[in-house]
Amino acid sequence: MTYQETARRKAEALRGATGVKILALETSCDETAAAVIEDGRKILSNVVFSQIDLHELYGGVVPEIASRAHMEACDRVVDQALREAGLELAEIDALAVTKGPGLVGALLTGVNCMKGLAFAAGKPLVGVNHIEGHVSANFLSHPDLEPPFLCLVVSGGHSHLVEVREYGEYRLLGQTMDDAAGEAFDKAARVLGLPYPGGPRIDALAEEGNPEAFQLPKPKTEGRFDYSFSGLKTAFINLVHGIEQRGEPLPRADLAACFRRAVCTELTEKARAVISDHRSVVRKGSDLRSQISGHDDGDREIRFAMAGGVSANRELRRMAAKMCETLGAKLYMPEIHLCTDNGAMIGSAAYYRLMRGELAELSLNAEPALRLVNGDQ
Ligand code: KG4
Ligand code: ZN
Numbered sequence: 001m002t003y004q005e006t007a008r009r010k011a012e013a014l015r016g017a018t019g020v021k022i023l024a025l026e027t028s029c030d031e032t033a034a035a036v037i038e039d040g041r042k043i044l045s046n047v048v049f050s051q052i053d054l055h056e057l058y059g060g061v062v063p064e065i066a067s068r069a070h071m072e073a074c075d076r077v078v079d080q081a082l083r084e085a086g087l088e089l090a091e092i093d094a095l096a097v098t099k100g101p102g103l104v105g106a107l108l109t110g111v112n113c114m115k116g117l118a119f120a121a122g123k124p125l126v127g128v129n130h131i132e133g134h135v136s137a138n139f140l141s142h143p144d145l146e147p148p149f150l151c152l153v154v155s156g157g158h159s160h161l162v163e164v165r166e167y168g169e170y171r172l173l174g175q176t177m178d179d180a181a182g183e184a185f186d187k188a189a190r191v192l193g194l195p196y197p198g199g200p201r202i203d204a205l206a207e208e209g210n211p212e213a214f215q216l217p218k219p220k221t222e223g224r225f226d227y228s229f230s231g232l233k234t235a236f237i238n239l240v241h242g243i244e245q246r247g248e249p250l251p252r253a254d255l256a257a258c259f260r261r262a263v264c265t266e267l268t269e270k271a272r273a274v275i276s277d278h279r280s281v282v283r284k285g286s287d288l289r290s291q292i293s294g295h296d297d298g299d300r301e302i303r304f305a306m307a308g309g310v311s312a313n314r315e316l317r318r319m320a321a322k323m324c325e326t327l328g329a330k331l332y333m334p335e336i337h338l339c340t341d342n343g344a345m346i347g348s349a350a351y352y353r354l355m356r357g358e359l360a361e362l363s364l365n366a367e368p369a370l371r372l373v374n375g376d377q
Contacts, residue, residue, distance in 0.1 A: 003122060004361060006122045007118070007123065007359055008124070008359060010094075010122075010123065011354060011357060014093055014124075014354065015355060018039060019039065020039055020040075020093050020094070020351065020354070021037070021038050021085075021087065021093050022036070022040075022093065022096050022347045022350050023081065023082065023092045023094075023096070024095070024097065024128070024343045024344070025095075025097045025098070025110045025114050026097075026110065026345075027106050027110030027113075028098045028101070028102025028103065028106055028107055028110070029061060029066065029103060030052065030066050031048055031049065032051070032069065032073040033046075033047065033048040033049065033077065033341060033346075034047050034078045034080070035047065035081055035343035035346070036082065036087060037140075037351065040136075040139060040347075040348050040352060041139055041140060041351075042140075043344050044084075044085035044086075044087070045081045045082070045083075045084035046342055046343060047080045047081045048337075048342050048343070049076075051065075051069045052196070052197065054066075054069055058196075059190065059196050060186070061103070063105055063106065066106045067109055070110065074109060074110065074113045078113070089121055092123065094124040094125070094126060095114050095117055096114070096125070096126040096127075096347055096350030097111055097113070097114035097115075097126075097127060097360075098127075098128050098129075098130045098133065098346050099128060099365070099367050100130065100367030100368055101129075101157065101367065101368055101369055102130055102368060103368065104368040107366035107367075108365075111127070111364055111365065115364060124359050125359060125360045126359060127360040128349045129370055130370075131158055132349045132372060133346045133349045134153055134307040134345060135153060135162075136345050136346075136352075137307055137334035137339065137342070137345035138333070139348045140334065140344055141338055147167055147169075148163065148164060148165050148166070148303075149164050149302075149303035149305050149332070150173075150275060150278060150304045151164050151307055152271050152305070152306045152307070152320075153306075153372070154306070154307070154311055155180065155308030155309045156180060156186065156197075157180050158180050158308060159227045159229070159267070160176075161174040161271065161274050162372065162373065163278070167352035168352055170373045173274050174224070174226045174227065174274065176228065176229060177221055177226055177227065178230035179230045181227070181229060182199055185203075185259075185260075185313075187237075188237075188256075188259045189202045189256075191241075192240065192250065192252050193250075193252075194252075199310060200312070202256045202260055203256075203260065203313050205252060206257040206259075206260040206261075206315065207257075207314065208257075209255070209256050209258070210253075210258075211257040211258055211260070211261035212258070213254035214258045216259065217231060219231055224277075225270050226270070227267070227270060229266070232262055232266070236259050236262075239255070240255060260313070260315050265319070267310075267316060268316070268323050271323065272327065275324075279327075302327070302328075302329040302330070303329065303332060304320070304331055304332070305331075307334065307339070308339065309341070310339075311333055312336050317333060
């Protein structure tokens, strides 16, 4: 029997089974991360080896250094994930790996590592979209969360508003026209002289600053649910340079607080528009009979989730909580350690693909520009 036939048979036997254990590997950027997940929801182990120390010197991720570091760390991290879960490879039902988007060399190390392991052990393999992984981090933190729900995906490379219609099925509602929110945070941190990665550093510094100390422009976009952060970023850089040129000391905490407030206000305002709009569509769609009987679908609770590295931002979490309370929507956010890159979220996303029989072939390749939905950037 070929590897593919063996894998398919094993995957078919897993449908409807409980206690399905997936070993997942994530290497799309600067974290080598592996995890064991049970039934898509339960974390048995979650090991994250960060390369930040290696890249900090250069002020950002150096792709070549990232690939080499992944290659050195893959085996160890996978072994550790198995050990911490108290399992042997033989007890794992399926394997999963991030296939994109991300740095091509970094992705390839993970893809090749897991393809080799899958072939050698004769186990089914699932190729996972990294962004879908971020969305799925919510399934780990919230056992009750099921599609459909709305989701704001904010990471170093993405700022998307999507509707999660079903497991693995998305509708794009809005996206950034230029920089991603995480990218904007990282660039703003750089002009403040903060080390990479800048987002968490700005976030921490901003806690001590006055968010009203400076005025920053409000981004303009054509689409009601779209984002733009490049104008805001340029205005911030000009503001900082102006202070420096006057020879004044930089009020770093105030500047960080103003920038964070501006980005988070923009993120939540568009999310608010999407939630309000969605609610009115649900109301219009609810039929007369259910309205008369009092079971109006229009009163159905709207679920709003956040995902990706930037969803760890304290101000964004506070603003989203307030917004959802006002709108009567239910808010879901991954725990902080599951917002940034990890293997657990890849294992969760893989489970639902595996249950639908979506297996990778041994020709699986890295897809650096993979999208979540057709039409997104
Ligand atoms: O999701 P992620 O770990 O990797 C990507 O898929 O891109 O996101 C990393 C991004 C970086 O830009 C980082 O600065 C940002 O998320 N980030 C934050 C915070 N924690 C991470 N941005 C703002 N506030 C934070 N607390
Ligand atoms: Zn990520």
